[in-house]
Each structure stands twice: as structure tokens, then as C-alpha cells.
Amino acid sequence: MNQVSSSNKIPKTARGKRTRDKLLRAAEVEFGEKGFHEAAVSGITYRAGVALGTFYTYFESKEEIFQALVSFMSHRARSWIAERVSDAPDRLTAEQMGLEAYIEFVRQHKGIYRIISEAEFVANDAFREHYTSFAAAYRANLEEAGNRGQIREGDYDTWSWAIMGMAVTLGMRYAEWDESIPPAQIAQTITDLIANGLRPLKPK
Amino acid sequence: MNQVSSSNKIPKTARGKRTRDKLLRAAEVEFGEKGFHEAAVSGITYRAGVALGTFYTYFESKEEIFQALVSFMSHRARSWIAERVSDAPDRLTAEQMGLEAYIEFVRQHKGIYRIISEAEFVANDAFREHYTSFAAAYRANLEEAGNRGQIREGDYDTWSWAIMGMAVTLGMRYAEWDESIPPAQIAQTITDLIANGLRPLKPK
Amino acid sequence: MNQVSSSNKIPKTARGKRTRDKLLRAAEVEFGEKGFHEAAVSGITYRAGVALGTFYTYFESKEEIFQALVSFMSHRARSWIAERVSDAPDRLTAEQMGLEAYIEFVRQHKGIYRIISEAEFVANDAFREHYTSFAAAYRANLEEAGNRGQIREGDYDTWSWAIMGMAVTLGMRYAEWDESIPPAQIAQTITDLIANGLRPLKPK
Amino acid sequence: MNQVSSSNKIPKTARGKRTRDKLLRAAEVEFGEKGFHEAAVSGITYRAGVALGTFYTYFESKEEIFQALVSFMSHRARSWIAERVSDAPDRLTAEQMGLEAYIEFVRQHKGIYRIISEAEFVANDAFREHYTSFAAAYRANLEEAGNRGQIREGDYDTWSWAIMGMAVTLGMRYAEWDESIPPAQIAQTITDLIANGLRPLKPK
DNA sequence: AATGAATGAGGGTTCATTCAT
DNA sequence: TATGAATGAACCCTCATTCAT
Numbered sequence: 001m002n003q004v005s006s007s008n009k010i011p012k013t014a015r016g017k018r019t020r021d022k023l024l025r026a027a028e029v030e031f032g033e034k035g036f037h038e039a040a041v042s043g044i045t046y047r048a049g050v051a052l053g054t055f056y057t058y059f060e061s062k063e064e065i066f067q068a069l070v071s072f073m074s075h076r077a078r079s080w081i082a083e084r085v086s087d088a089p090d091r092l093t094a095e096q097m098g099l100e101a102y103i104e105f106v107r108q109h110k111g112i113y114r115i116i117s118e119a120e121f122v123a124n125d126a127f128r129e130h131y132t133s134f135a136a137a138y139r140a141n142l143e144e145a146g147n148r149g150q151i152r153e154g155d156y157d158t159w160s161w162a163i164m165g166m167a168v169t170l171g172m173r174y175a176e177w178d179e180s181i182p183p184a185q186i187a188q189t190i191t192d193l194i195a196n197g198l199r200p201l202k203p204k
Numbered sequence: 205m206n207q208v209s210s211s212n213k214i215p216k217t218a219r220g221k222r223t224r225d226k227l228l229r230a231a232e233v234e235f236g237e238k239g240f241h242e243a244a245v246s247g248i249t250y251r252a253g254v255a256l257g258t259f260y261t262y263f264e265s266k267e268e269i270f271q272a273l274v275s276f277m278s279h280r281a282r283s284w285i286a287e288r289v290s291d292a293p294d295r296l297t298a299e300q301m302g303l304e305a306y307i308e309f310v311r312q313h314k315g316i317y318r319i320i321s322e323a324e325f326v327a328n329d330a331f332r333e334h335y336t337s338f339a340a341a342y343r344a345n346l347e348e349a350g351n352r353g354q355i356r357e358g359d360y361d362t363w364s365w366a367i368m369g370m371a372v373t374l375g376m377r378y379a380e381w382d383e384s385i386p387p388a389q390i391a392q393t394i395t396d397l398i399a400n401g402l403r404p405l406k407p408k
Numbered sequence: 409m410n411q412v413s414s415s416n417k418i419p420k421t422a423r424g425k426r427t428r429d430k431l432l433r434a435a436e437v438e439f440g441e442k443g444f445h446e447a448a449v450s451g452i453t454y455r456a457g458v459a460l461g462t463f464y465t466y467f468e469s470k471e472e473i474f475q476a477l478v479s480f481m482s483h484r485a486r487s488w489i490a491e492r493v494s495d496a497p498d499r500l501t502a503e504q505m506g507l508e509a510y511i512e513f514v515r516q517h518k519g520i521y522r523i524i525s526e527a528e529f530v531a532n533d534a535f536r537e538h539y540t541s542f543a544a545a546y547r548a549n550l551e552e553a554g555n556r557g558q559i560r561e562g563d564y565d566t567w568s569w570a571i572m573g574m575a576v577t578l579g580m581r582y583a584e585w586d587e588s589i590p591p592a593q594i595a596q597t598i599t600d601l602i603a604n605g606l607r608p609l610k611p612k
Numbered sequence: 613m614n615q616v617s618s619s620n621k622i623p624k625t626a627r628g629k630r631t632r633d634k635l636l637r638a639a640e641v642e643f644g645e646k647g648f649h650e651a652a653v654s655g656i657t658y659r660a661g662v663a664l665g666t667f668y669t670y671f672e673s674k675e676e677i678f679q680a681l682v683s684f685m686s687h688r689a690r691s692w693i694a695e696r697v698s699d700a701p702d703r704l705t706a707e708q709m710g711l712e713a714y715i716e717f718v719r720q721h722k723g724i725y726r727i728i729s730e731a732e733f734v735a736n737d738a739f740r741e742h743y744t745s746f747a748a749a750y751r752a753n754l755e756e757a758g759n760r761g762q763i764r765e766g767d768y769d770t771w772s773w774a775i776m777g778m779a780v781t782l783g784m785r786y787a788e789w790d791e792s793i794p795p796a797q798i799a800q801t802i803t804d805l806i807a808n809g810l811r812p813l814k815p816k
Numbered sequence: 817a818a819t820g821a822a823t824g825a826g827g828g829t830t831c832a833t834t835c836a837t
Numbered sequence: 838t839a840t841g842a843a844t845g846a847a848c849c850c851t852c853a854t855t856c857a858t
Contacts, residue, residue, distance in 0.1 A: 013858095016821065035325050037241035041849065051823045056850065117321060121239050128381070158393045161377050162370040169369025170362070177332075189362045197401030220838070245832060255840040257835085266832065421837095424842065443733050445649035449828065459844045464829070525729065529647050536789075566801045569785050570778040577777025578770070585740075597770045605809030628817070653853060663819040665856085674853065 009058050020058040022048040024072065027065050032111015036066055036122045063122065070119045070126035073112050078133060080105055091145035092195050095163070100187035102167050106175035107183070113176055135160045166190055213262050224262045226252040228276070231269050236315015240270055240326045267327065274323045274330040277316050282337065284309055295349035296399050299367070304391035306371050310379035311387070317380060339364045370394055417466050428466040430456040432480065435473050440519015444474055444530045471530065478527045478534035481520050486541060488513055499553035500603050503571070508595035510575050514583035515591070521584055543568045574598060621670050632670045634660040636684065639677050644723015648678055648734045675735065682731045682738035685724050690745065692717055703757035704807050707775070712799035714779050718787035719795070725788060747772045778802055 011017045026047035030039045041062050045052050059065040084101035088094035106113050119127035138160035145151045167190075174186050215221045230251035234243045245266055249256050263269040288305035292298035310317050323331035342364035349355045371394075378390050419425045434455035438447045449470050453460050467473040492509035496502035514521050527535035546568035553559045575598075582594050623629045638659035642651045653674055657664050671677040696713035700706035718725050731739035750772035757763045779802075786798050 012820070015858095019821075040847085053823055053825095053850090053852080054821080056852095057821065062849070114325065117324065120321065121318065131377075154396070155393045158374070158390060159397055161374055162394055162397060165370040165373025166366040167369070169372060170365055173335075173365050186362060189359045190366055192358070193363060193366060193398075193401065195401045197397065197399045215838095217838080223838080244830085257833095257840055257842090258838075260833070261838065420841070423837095427842075448826090461829090461831080461844055461846095462842080464831095465842065470828070522733065525732065528729065529726065539785075562804070563801045566782070566798060567805055569782055570802055570805060573778040573781025574774040575777070576781060578773055581743075581773050594770060597767045598774055600766070601771060601774060601806075601809065603809045605805065605807045623817090625817080631817080652851085665820065665854095666818055668854070669817065 009060065011058065016058075019048075019050060019054060022050065023055060023058055023065065024069060027069050028073070028111055028115070031066060031069065031115050031118075032109075035114060036062075036118045066115075066119070067123040067126045069115060070123050070130060073109070073115065074126070074130040074133065077102070077105055077109075077112070078137065082137075091141060091148075091150045092191060094141065095194060096187045096191035099167055099170075099190055100183045103171055103175050103183040103186060106171040107179060110176060113171065131164070135164055138164055163194060166194075213264065215262065220262075223252075223254060223258065226254065227259065227262055227269065228273065231273050232277070232315060232319075235270060235273060235319050235322075236313075239318060240266075240322045270319075270323070271327040271330045274319060274327050274334060277313070277319065278330070278334040278337065281306075281309055281313075281316070282341065286341075295345060295352075295354045296395060298345065299398060300391045300395035303371055303374075303394055304387045307375055307379050307387040307390060310375040311383060314380060317375065335368070339368055342368055367398060370398075417468065419466065424466075427456075427458060427462060430458065431463060431466055431473065432477060435477050436481070436519055436523070439474060439477065439523050439526075440517075443522060444470075444526045474523075474527070475531040475534045477523060478531050478538060481517070481523065482534070482538040482541065485510070485513055485517075485520070486545065490545075499549060499556075499558045500599060502549065503602060504595045504599035507575055507578075507598055508591045511579055511583050511591040511594060514579040515587060518584060521579065539572070543572055546572055571602060574602075621672065623670065628670075631660075631662060631666065634662065635667060635670055635677065636681065639681050640685070640723060640727075643678060643681065643727050643730075644721075647726060648674075648730045678727075678731070679735040679738045682727060682735050682742060685721070685727065686738070686742040686745065689714075689717055689721075689724070690749065694749075703753060703760075703762050704803060706753065707806060708799045708803035711779055711782075711802055712795045715783055715787050715795040715798060718783040719791060722788060725783065743776070747776055750776055775806060778806075 011020050023044060026044045027039075029047055030043045033039075034043070039062070041055050042052055044065070045055050048054075055065075059068070081098050081101045085094045085098045088097050116127065116130060119130070135157075139156050142151065142156040142160055146153050146156065170186055170190065174181055174183070215224050227248060230248045231243075233251055234247045237243075238247070243266075245259050246256055248269070249259050259269075263272070285302050285305045289298045289302045292301050320331065320334060323334070339361075343360050346355065346360045346364055350357050350360065374390055374394065378385055378387070419428050431452060434452045435447075437455055438451045441447075442451070447470075449463050450460055452473070453463050456462075463473075467476070489506050489509045493502045493506045496505050524535065524538060527538070543565075547564050550559065550564040550568055554561050554564065578594055578598065582589055582591070623632050635656060638656045639651075641659055642655045645651075646655070651674075653667050654664050656677070657667050667677075671680070693710050693713045697706045697710045700709050728739065728742060731742070747769075751768050754763065754768040754772055758765050758768065782798055782802065786793055786795070
């Protein structure tokens with residue numbers, strides 16, 4: 001019942017691929033605006049400009065397309081950030097650039113934020129996969145930085161989840177709720193926090 | 205639809221109060237288990253042991269009881285943490301105890317976590333109120349600690365949201381997903397991160 | 409999933425009982441006219457004069473009401489025949505009266521014939537129950553007649569199914585397809601066949 | 613909708629004939645397993661190993677292929693029995709062999725039984741044709757036997773339907789439901805019943 | 817002949833809410 | 838207050854059939 005569900009619904013023609021893609025794009029908008037439960041399959045097909053039945057040529061169910069969407073967007077986010085970060089000189093700068101990139105990404109894809117939030121309850125596998133991948137990437141970075149002596153050693157696992165948690169919540173706060181503060185500034189503040197903690201800089 | 209229409213449905217008799225209470229308690233379980241959309245009013249009344257129609261004697265709608273629940277639980281969480289933290293010697297210790305308390309709280313009330321997550325989309329007012337209150341409490345603490353020289357000065361606003369974000373995500377990770385690590389240990393790690401940042405402890 | 413399905417949908421008030429009854433009666437007409445698959449729940453509620461949703465107050469599904477109907481009608485048919493036969497002087501006369509009663513019954517309830525036919529594939533349990541009960545009744549009669557010496561001894565089981573088979577098929581032929589021959593005449597012919605077989609009456 | 617519109621879809625090439633045949637064979641399995649309404653055209657084409665659209669190259673509709681199938685199988689059954697019976701020494705022996713053959717046939721083609729049952733409501737013309745042909749064959753046999761003095765005279769029409777009815781029902785009972793009793797034994801019992809009726813063998 | 821994508825009417829089912837008692 | 842029957846809008850999904858290639 002949860003078996004790989006790669007359903008024999010993969011398009012075999014170029015036309016089919018195009019239609020499937022239109023549906024995915026439409027689903028991003030529909031789910032992003034209304035949330036999973038309020039979204040309607042007919043809303044997706046309407047936005048995609050195809051007939052209702054066409055939906056079921058490519059997806060088994062509303063759940064399935066939602067899952068597909070979560071995976072798809074999770075990849076997009078990760079690769080977008082990775083690209084932006086690739087030429088960072090050191091880990092802390094990379095952290096800062098990554099955070100900034102993440103907030104910008106969310107600002108450009110508000111629907112995505114909502115979609116991933118809901119995924120916890122609707123497409124739990126994809127949801128966990130998303131966070132686990134993100135955290136794993138962070139963890140690898142922290143470890144590498146640790147090995148190079150750029151940061152101290154410690155519980156990289158927990159740290160990576162903690163940093164990701166900041167990013168997510170700040171994404172919500174400063175990308176969803178309130179766009180008045182530039183991403184760079186938020187990223188700067190947080191990076192400083194991560195780097196230096198709260199200690200008085202020159203404690204006596 | 206999102207306006208907290210303080211309905212004129214407040215019970216006047218003792219019997220009425222009891223019934224309303226049964227409904228609220230039942231709603232916590234129903235919403236916690238199924239989430240807002242999958243939950244059914246009939247499920248709530250069934251758990252409460254009253255007839256379906258009785259629900260509308262006390263609540264205008266499914267949305268209303270959900271809102272009431274979010275506010276109620278948000279208060280419970282805050283006061284539970286406040287109590288646990290009240291006798292902390294200093295801010296950092298308080299931070300650690302608070303984080304630990306928070307994780308414990310989520311472990312004991314998994315439904316609550318889910319309810320607040322969904323509130324973002326279903327009862328946005330109550331949801332923002334929840335996070336804003338939490339962040340404000342943090343902010344006040346940070347500011348006070350700053351004034352006392354216990355921590356350095358900085359953008360307390362952003363910091364408070366960042367720290368809260370860690371807590372939320374770690375709550376998910378180490379209370380929802382995986383309970384194998386003791387809350388105290390997680391709290392310790394994070395507090396250390398907050399306090400000291402990632403800098404090598406004895407840089408040359 | 410097939411558990412007794414006595415679903416907690418039993419009406420608790422007199423009004424409820426009346427509504428459930430209206431639905432059953434309407435279902436008899438709808439299923440009889442259109443067959444299970446072509447019949448619509450909305451057709452049933454329309455005929456019953458209630459709202460669509462009311463259906464699901466009393467029945468879990470279209471399948472469930474169909475099953476209920478088969479059982480109900482099977483009982484009706486059996487008791488109708490039993491009543492007609494009760495004062496027969498001997499077994500052969502009873503056979504004849506029973507067959508006649510059966511054909512008359514089918515003529516008055518053409519829908520029922522179709523319903524039971526389809527039940528084989530839609531509500532197999534109820535279907536088997538129907539035929540098994542009928543055959544058991546026949547069998548008991550044959551056995552009793554055998555014990556009294558009214559008929560010879562033999563494989564009552566197979567005989568009872570054979571006789572029932574005649575009745576069913578003749579019901580189809582002379583009640584469904586063609587009503588020109590009076591039931592009594594058909595019953596007479598068959599009884600004679602059952603009683604005497606095909607042997608020349610005065611074989612040399 | 614029930615008129616056998618001898619469609620202009622008869623294949624002209626050898627390849628076409630082969631494809632049409634594959635579809636018919638696949639339809640037998642699909643309809644036999646699922647029944648008319650649950651069966652899907654796509655199920656048929658899938659089993660046949662052709663594309664969905666190909667179906668409509670050979671058949672006007674789902675109804676049409678079903679009709680074609682009923683006729684085809686009705687012929688098969690009749691000729692199979694006829695063959696088995698052809699060398700019977702007398703009518704009663706022929707009856708017995710025919711009944712035995714029929715039960716064996718149903719045991720080997722359970723799908724066919726279901727298909728013909730459903731035909732009453734889906735392809736009524738073909739259904740009546742089927743039963744009428746069978747009955748006519750019986751009738752001719754009875755008449756001939758009567759003329760020869762092998763059986764007494766009587767209402768051959770009703771008798772033929774009655775005997776056929778036994779066969780059908782016993783087919784269901786001892787071929788579909790329960791295969792534990794050998795066809796020959798059932799045939800024997802019934803033939804005896806037909807031949808001798810229920811009369812005590814040595815009446816005074 | 818064969819393919820497979822596209823269509824859309826149709827129907828079963830859910831459930832928040834209302835209402836009569 | 839409490840009950841539970843009644844309502845009907847809403848929506849997911851199926852699948853026979855058509856059509857462009």
C-alpha cells in the first residue's frame with residue numbers, strides 16, 4: 001500500500017511529459033495557496049488547463065502528486081542553495097550565504113513553505129526525507145569545518161538540526177510574515193550568533 | 205473566518221461548564237490524532253460522550269473550538285516552562301532548563317505539537333499569537349541578560365526567534381521522531397552552542 | 409472489514425425507523441429496475457423522498473443496503489410460500505402449491521428476481537444464504553414425505569436442489585418472460601413430472 | 613442498445629484477425645473474473661497485450677464484445693455437450709450424459725457461468741437466444757423420445773425448461789460452489805428423478 | 817492498424833451544520 | 838440543555854470513448 005508507488009503512469013511521449021509537468025506546476029500553486037485539504041484536484045487541472053480526467057493519467061491520487069511535489073521542491077531548494085554557496089571561501093561564510101539563500105528562496109516560493117509544513121501530516125515519508133537530507137548536508141559541512149579546525153568539535157548532529165531549525169523558523173518569520181528586513185541582514189545576525197554564541201565578546 | 209468571534213455560547217450552569225470541558229478535552233485528543241481536517245465534529249462528540257447536536261451549544265464551528273484549543277495549549281506550555289525555569293540562577297541556565305522543559309513538554313503532548321503546526325493555516329491568529337508570545341518572552345529574557353552583562357548586546361529580536369526556532373525543530377526531531385536521547389543532553393548541547401557559538405574555544 | 413456489519417446505524421427513534429423503511433422500499437424498486445450497478449444511491453433517496461445524505465444515516469454503503477434487501481426479500485418469499493402451503497393435505501400437493509405460489513410471487517415482484525440473480529456477484533453471502541435456506545426447506549419436506557412413505561427414498565439433497573432449480577428457471581421463463589400461462593397450469597405440469605417422472609405411465 | 617449491430621469492424625488482414633481474437637480471449641478472462649460492470653476495457657486490452665485504442669478498431673463498445681462473447685460461448689457449450697451425447701443409445705442415457713457433460717463444462721469454465729448469468733441484464737438478446745436454443749434442443753429430444761414411446765407424452769415445452777433449470781442450478785451448486793461430488797453421480801441421481809419421478813417404486 | 821493521451825459525465829461518500837423534539 | 842435525524846454542497850476518482858499521430 002505504500003510500495004514504491006512508482007505507478008505505471010510515467011508518460012511515454014513528449015506530449016505526456018509536458019502535460020505531467022503542467023500538472024506539477026499547477027499543483028505547486030494550488031497546494032501553496034490553499035493547503036492540501038482545501039486544494040482540489042479540479043483546481044489543479046483547471047490551472048493546468050487540462051481536463052479533470054487527465055490528472056489521473058499521471059497521478060494515482062491527490063496524495064501522490066503532493067508527495068511528488070514535496071520531493072521535487074526539496075531538491076530544488078537544496079540545489080538552489082548549494083549553487084549559491086558553492087564559491088564560499090570558508091564554512092562560516094558559506095553558512096551565512098546559505099541562510100541568506102534559503103530565506104530568499106522561501107520569499108520566492110511562499111507556497112513551498114506551506115507545502116512542506118503540511119507534508120509532515122500528509123506525506124510524512126517525503127517530509128522526513130526533506131529534513132533529513134538538509135540536516136545531513138549541514139552535518140557534513142560542520143564536520144568538514146571541524147576537521148579543518150575552522151570550528152570546534154562537538155555534537156555535529158544536534159548542531160546541524162539546531163541550525164536548520166533556526167533557518168526554518170526565521171524563514172517563516174522573515175520571509176512569510178514580514179519581508180521588511182533584507183535577507184542578508186538576518187543571515188548576518190544569525191551567522192554571528194552561530195559563530196560567536198552569546199558570550200560577551202571580551203569577557204573579563 | 206479567522207476572527208475570534210467570542211461567541212455568546214458560554215455555559216451558564218455547572219452542567220454546561222462540564223459539558224464544554226468534556227468537549228475541549230475530547231477535541232485535544234481528536235485533533236491531536238487526526239489533525240484538523242481529518243478530525244470530525246462527530247469524533248469529538250463521540251469521545252466526549254455527548255450527542256452531535258450538543259457541540260453547537262458550546263461552539264460556533266469546528267474552527268472555533270480549534271482556536272480555543274490552540275490558545276489554551278499555548279498558555280499551558282508557556283506556564284509549564286515558566287514554572288520549571290523560575291528558579292534558575294542565571295540566564296544561560298534558564299535557557300537550558302527552558303529548552304529541556306520544552307522538549308519534555310512536547311514528549312508528553314505530542315498531539316499539541318501537531319495542533320500548533322496546523323494552526324498556522326487553520327487558526328492563523330492564534331498561531332501567531334502563540335509564537336509571538338513565546339518570542340516575546342525570550343526577547344525579554346535576552347534583553348534583561350544583556351542589561352546585566354550576562355550576554356553581549358545585539359539584535360535580541362532576531363536572536364529570540366532563532367533560539368525558538370531551534371527549540372521547535374529539536375522538539376520535532378527529539379521528541380516526535382526519536383525519544384532515545386534524554387532532553388537534558390540535547391538542552392546541554394544547544395545551550396553550549398548558544399553560549400559559545402562554534403568558535404574554537406581557545407583560538408590562537 | 410466484513411465483520412457482522414451491524415454498523416451502529418440502527419435507528420433509535422420511530423421517525424428513524426420509518427425513514428430506514430422508506431429507503432429499503434425505494435431500494436427494492438431502484439435495484440429491481442436498474443440492477444445493482446446502474447442503480448444510484450441518489451435514485452434511492454429520490455424515490456424515498458429524503459435527502460441524499462440521509463441514506464448514510466442508515467446504511468454504510470450501496471452494497472450494504474443491497475445485502476439487507478436480499479435477506480429481507482428472501483425471508484418475505486419464504487414466508488409467503490410457507491403460508492400458502494401450510495394447509496396442504498400431502499407433500500405432492502404442497503409441492504404443487506408451493507411452486508404455484510413461487511411463480512405468483514415472482515410475477516408480483518419482478519425486481520426481486522433480478523436482485524437475487526445479481527446478488528450472486530454483489531452480495532454472495534446473502535445469495536448463498538438465500539438458496540441454502542430454500543433448499544433446506546425443500547429437503548426437510550422431502551425427507552418427511554419419504555419417512556411417511558409418500559415418496560420413495562433417495563438423495564434428498566440433490567433432489568431438493570434440482571426441484572428448486574426447476575422452480576427458479578420456470579419462474580424466469582413463465583413469470584419474467586411470458587405471463588400468458590397461468591401459474592397453476594405450470595405448477596401442475598411440473599408436479600406431475602416430479603411425481604411420475606418421464607416413464608410411460610403404463611409401460612408394457 | 614441491445615440490438616446486435618453487426619458492426620463493420622471485421623478485420624480484413626490476418627494480423628487483424630489475430631488481434632481481434634486476442635481481445636475476445638482476454639475478454640473471456642476479464643468478464644469471467646470481474647463480471648461485466650467491474651470489468652474494464654483497459655483490463656481487456658492489457659490482458660490482450662494491445663493498446664487501449666486498439667479495442668475500438670474491432671468492437672463498437674464494451675457491450676458489443678460482451679454480446680459476441682455470450683454467443684460464442686453458448687455455441688461452444690452446446691456443441692461440446694452435443695458431441696459428448698452423440699453416441700448415446702437412448703434418450704435417458706443421453707440425458708444423463710448431457711447433464712454430466714454440462715456440469716463438467718461449467719467446472720472447466722467458471723467464468724462462462726458468470727458471464728451468462730449477467731447476460732440476462734446486459735445482453736438480453738444473446739441471453740434469451742442462449743436459453744431458447746438450449747431449451748429447443750431439449751424439446752426436440754423429448755418429442756422424438758415421445759414419438760418413439762421411450763417416454764410418455766406431455767407438455768414437452770415446460771418439461772424442457774424444467775430439466776434445463778435443474779441442470780443450471782445443479783451446475784451452480786455442484787460445479788461452482790462445491791466440486792466434491794463427481795458429475796456422474798449427480799447426473800445419475802437427476803436422471804433417475806426425471807425418469808421415475810418421486811413415486812414409490814412399487815406402488816400398490 | 818496501432819498507439820496512448822485526453823476527455824468529462826457520472827456517482828459514491830463525507831461531514832459540518834441545522835432543526836424539530 | 839440535550840438529542841439525533843435530516844440536509845446537501847463538495848469532491849475524489851473511474852472509465853468508456855474519442856482523437857491526433
